Amino acid sequence: MLERWLRGVAESSLSSYIQGLGRTEDLRDLIPKGIRLEFPKKEGFGEISTPVAMHLAPILKQPPRKIAEALRSGVIRHPQLESVEIAGPGYVNFTFSREALLETLEQVLDHSSSLIVPADTRKKLLLEFVSANPTGPLHVGHGRGAAYGDALARILRSVGHDVETEYYINDAGNQMEMLGRSTCLAWRRLQREVPPEEEERFLKGGTPYKGDYIREIADFILKTEGLLSEQEMASALDPAGNEKDYLPKFTHISQSTIMGGIKEDLDRFGVSFDAFFSERTLHLEPAGSGSDAISTWIRRIGQASSSLQDEAVPDVYEADGAVWLRTTILGDDKDRVLLRSDGRLTYFAADIAYHAEKIQRGFDVMIDVWGADHHGYIPRMNAAIRTLSGLLGRVADLRIALVQLVNLIRDGRPVSMSTRGGEFVTLREVLDEVGVDATRFLYLTRSHDSSLDFDLNKARERSMDNPVYYVQYAHARVKSILRQAEARSILVPERWTLSDLESLVQPEERDLVRFLDRFSYILNEVPQSLEVHPVTEYLTDLAGRYHHYYFHHRILSQDPQDEKVMIGRIGLSIAVGRVLRSGLEILGVSAPDSM
RNA sequence: GCGCCUGUAGCUCAGUCGGAUAGAGCGAUAGACUUCGAAUCUAAAGGUCGGGGGUUCGAUUCCCUCCAGGCGCGCCA
Numbered sequence: 001m002l003e004r005w006l007r008g009v010a011e012s013s014l015s016s017y018i019q020g021l022g023r024t025e026d027l028r029d030l031i032p033k034g035i036r037l038e039f040p041k042k043e044g045f046g047e048i049s050t051p052v053a054m055h056l057a058p059i060l061k062q063p064p065r066k067i068a069e070a071l072r073s074g075v076i077r078h079p080q081l082e083s084v085e086i087a088g089p090g091y092v093n094f095t096f097s098r099e100a101l102l103e104t105l106e107q108v109l110d111h112s113s114s115l116i117v118p119a120d121t122r123k124k125l126l127l128e129f130v131s132a133n134p135t136g137p138l139h140v141g142h143g144r145g146a147a148y149g150d151a152l153a154r155i156l157r158s159v160g161h162d163v164e165t166e167y168y169i170n171d172a173g174n175q176m177e178m179l180g181r182s183t184c185l186a187w188r189r190l191q192r193e194v195p196p197e198e199e200e201r202f203l204k205g206g207t208p209y210k211g212d213y214i215r216e217i218a219d220f221i222l223k224t225e226g227l228l229s230e231q232e233m234a235s236a237l238d239p240a241g242n243e244k245d246y247l248p249k250f251t252h253i254s255q256s257t258i259m260g261g262i263k264e265d266l267d268r269f270g271v272s273f274d275a276f277f278s279e280r281t282l283h284l285e286p287a288g289s290g291s292d293a294i295s296t297w298i299r300r301i302g303q304a305s306s307s308l309q310d311e312a313v314p315d316v317y318e319a320d321g322a323v324w325l326r327t328t329i330l331g332d333d334k335d336r337v338l339l340r341s342d343g344r345l346t347y348f349a350a351d352i353a354y355h356a357e358k359i360q361r362g363f364d365v366m367i368d369v370w371g372a373d374h375h376g377y378i379p380r381m382n383a384a385i386r387t388l389s390g391l392l393g394r395v396a397d398l399r400i401a402l403v404q405l406v407n408l409i410r411d412g413r414p415v416s417m418s419t420r421g422g423e424f425v426t427l428r429e430v431l432d433e434v435g436v437d438a439t440r441f442l443y444l445t446r447s448h449d450s451s452l453d454f455d456l457n458k459a460r461e462r463s464m465d466n467p468v469y470y471v472q473y474a475h476a477r478v479k480s481i482l483r484q485a486e487a488r489s490i491l492v493p494e495r496w497t498l499s500d501l502e503s504l505v506q507p508e509e510r511d512l513v514r515f516l517d518r519f520s521y522i523l524n525e526v527p528q529s530l531e532v533h534p535v536t537e538y539l540t541d542l543a544g545r546y547h548h549y550y551f552h553h554r555i556l557s558q559d560p561q562d563e564k565v566m567i568g569r570i571g572l573s574i575a576v577g578r579v580l581r582s583g584l585e586i587l588g589v590s591a592p593d594s595m
Numbered sequence: 596g597c598g599c600c601u602g603u604a605g606c607u608c609a610g611u612c613g614g615a616u617a618g619a620g621c622g623a624u625a626g627a628c629u630u631c632g633a634a635u636c637u638a639a640a641g642g643u644c645g646g647g648g649g650u651u652c653g654a655u656u657c658c659c660u661c662c663a664g665g666c667g668c669g670c671c672a
Contacts, residue, residue: 170672173671480631
């Protein structure tokens, strides 16, 4: 809040200085990135600092200290600032007045005002995440994507954006058939031995899905569908025979069972989606064959592009009996097939259709959260988006966030995982073991772009290795103090005024107040960076500062003479509690009143 | 072979799209509960920012190169 204000006055001060030099450019033209503001960690460099004078010096051909001086004289008259100092080669260090800081505290305590200053422009965003294939339960890797995507959605909403979240279900293609065959085979095994030749023939040389969940589904089918005669079984398992009747049934039951389990897990994890989008629906349209089919198909998606009806789609061509998209123009290794020579669409083609659909729904920005193993997919998707932009006549903005691997650690050793072999730790198992709060928080302590070591032993510990408890404890501590105050019948103001807070004079108090003010700033950085971990880091830091304060200054005084001081400190505590609760909620973590 | 991510204290990691003396936690060391919750706090210790070049007034940050680890390179999804 103070940061936002300071940015404004600094901009106008520098702008008038630049005009005074006889230059016609806008400040934004000279430094497109804007004025850089920093929060110095060291004492003595002010509360907010800027090296902007050094950035402008070579552009304006003026000495940095001179620019700094101009900036200083332009802002110093504001009562919000206690001092503005120029240091070193040309840093400008701002220190806020006590009144300005107390006013921000008053705002934090005002329940009618939001803790968070909204972004300048409200955008319509579509956030797609998790999108795990419905061929098996969510594992720890999906869990990280779920925690990240959900927290990102909450943060983007908290700063005022209009966010829709979506889960793309890959319910088409070979994998679904293989899923059906896998459960069918397992179901068969529940009745009698299956000779290897029969298994091989049935699976058509493919690799079946394994794992307990396949057997459980088979068991479920056995219970609901019963046994079949040997003759019926034989036809059910014959790849050339009766599979049309049986296989879709197995596929359907398997998929809906797995998807139901995924939704249960997400629900328990506190992750919700506005919509689930089925890939299969995209394959129903259109008919046709060859490059003509893909063109009409893409056009049908882009109904807005009526002017293109009879033109060839750019970058789409036919070769080797298949239809290709020229993705190499945007750095892909090779062009990619859209329509196979057998007339079926590829996964990529469907994904393009899906994104075309997104674009037409009118989102300003699409954000896709993918597992890191999909990074090779980025160039072709960017190429596709470019083609779609031309086709649909509007520029589409796609941002892709890759979530790196999760390494589970137990007893100091990595837990080996292999999805193919059905050996993996499910999200559900982790939630059973360490709980929702710790799991979510730990997933968000590192940048999504770095691989994460998830230590199951430490996740269960209640130590500083497990910062979720540290933060929750600070919140519980605030609540505990308030309970004490109530028990002692201390009169806490319902509506806080500056005079209630004037007693806050300690350096630790000032530090806390200005740190509370930074909450909004941290959240407002997220839409650009798409990084969520600064929020967990901020909360951990805030909790630490409060614990520190608590140990050095008694909040509830024994001495009735100190009532004024006590009220101020209670106010500060309430403010810390509000920000901690708000921050934890934004991460999808609970803020218990007692632990 | 090519591409993406990573390499910072013993360990796990921050480091704000080039800025001031590189920061936390854990672990190890020494301390603090007759007082608001010790799931906490305090103190000191710990660094050739993977190696080497380059650009710059200034590089952990940008460029090149090498080394190490992870992941990916289908008319699979």
